[in-house]
Amino acid sequence: MRWPFAVLLGSAFVVRQALADLTFTVTATRNGVAIPQSEIKIEPFEFGRGSVSQGTPARRARRKSRRSNPIATSANWCGSVNSAPSGNQIKTIHASFQHPSCSQRSGMSLYPQAEANWVGIDGDTYKSALLQAGTLCTLCLRRHLAWWQWVPSGAYTITSLPVSPDDWIEVTIDTASDTEAEITIANLSQQQVYTMHIGTGPTLARVDADWVVERPYFDGALAGFPTFTDVWFEEAYANLTSSSPSSLGILGAKQYQIPDLCASEEWDDSQEVSWSL
Ligand SMILES: *[C@@H]1O[C@H](CO)[C@@H](O)[C@H](O)[C@H]1NC(C)=O
Numbered sequence: 678m679r680w681p682f683a684v685l686l687g688s689a690f691v692v693r694q695a696l697a698d699l700t701f702t703v704t705a706t707r708n709g710v711a712i713p714q715s716e717i718k719i720e721p722f723e724f725g726r727g728s729v730s731q732g733t734p735a736r737r738a739r740r741k742s743r744r745s746n747p748i749a750t751s752a753n754w755c756g757s758v759n760s761a762p763s764g765n766q767i768k769t770i771h772a773s774f775q776h777p778s779c780s781q782r783s784g785m786s787l788y789p790q791a792e793a794n795w796v797g798i799d800g801d802t803y804k805s806a807l808l809q810a811g812t813l814c815t816l817c818l819r820r821h822l823a824w825w826q827w828v829p830s831g832a833y834t835i836t837s838l839p840v841s842p843d844d845w846i847e848v849t850i851d852t853a854s855d856t857e858a859e860i861t862i863a864n865l866s867q868q869q870v871y872t873m874h875i876g877t878g879p880t881l882a883r884v885d886a887d888w889v890v891e892r893p894y895f896d897g898a899l900a901g902f903p904t905f906t907d908v909w910f911e912e913a914y915a916n917l918t919s920s921s922p923s924s925l926g927i928l929g930a931k932q933y934q935i936p937d938l939c940a941s942e943e944w945d946d947s948q949e950v951s952w953s954l
């Protein structure tokens with residue numbers, strides 16, 4: 678079932694850039710059955726940008742850190758970014774992760790506090806646009822939610838998709854061109870799947886594959902950053918438009934850190950190794 682949805686964002690939602698309006702359609706299922714359009718709720722949301730990452734406690738014992746990845750620092754990004762070689766573009770990006778729980782960071786009195794977990798395309802080496810989708814854990818506001826944004830357009834939250842700590846969330850962004858994409862956010866724990874189709878988004882270069890935990894902006898300034906349980910992006914891959922290579926993963930990706938607040942590491946599930954830090 679297709680549900681046309683167009684929203685013109687008002688100034689109340691302007692954070693730090695002029696927002697374009699997006700037109701998109703939404704379909705959703707629960708336990709494989711279409712959710713009636715009257716039950717689908719998506720609304721503009723003022724948090725703009727991404728989030729942090731690490732993993733599944735049960736799988737930790739099998740991970741191995743690859744410390745050869747280049748380390749980069751950021752004021753608000755933590756996680757992995759890999760870029761397509763010249764002449765090749767990202768078509769699809771994918772990952773699953775467990776939505777974390779978050780709590781007040783001691784010594785940080787800045788509110789609201791929020792951390793976002795997302796998968797996205799661009800925004801690193803290409804800064805004019807960024808297509809991203811994931812979840813947000815907040816203190817003070819609604820605590821857990823699913824959201825997506827095609828920067829510089831504004832963010833949307835899917836209020837009818839419930840999110841709780843430890844829920845397995847799967848995000849796929851599949852592009853048809855630099856301006857057309859389908860975002861799928863699934864709560865695997867709840868058997869709910871939401872798919873947004875956007876036909877005319879801000880032009881992407883489709884060169885950066887991002888798996889990120891972010892300290893978002895709120896009202897033009899960095900939000901407080903809570904502590905959060907580890908977020909591991911699993912099955913993190915990006916498929917490319919041509920075949921050499923045909924996909925990118927976290928291997929060799931830039932590992933972003935937020936100094937003193939968040940560190941990211943790559944782990945290799947394919948090897949039987951002990952947890953170590
Ligand atoms: C996912 O589904 C679980 C189980 O129904 C639910 O408790 C949780 O709130 C949902 N979380 C997300 C992130 O959708």
Ligand SMILES: *[C@@H]1O[C@H](CO)[C@@H](O)[C@H](O)[C@H]1NC(C)=O
Pocket residue numbers: 914915916923924925
């Ligand atoms: C995308 O890449 C992954 C990881 O390399 C691979 O397993 C999968 O088959 C690829 N999918 C497509 C449609 O090429």
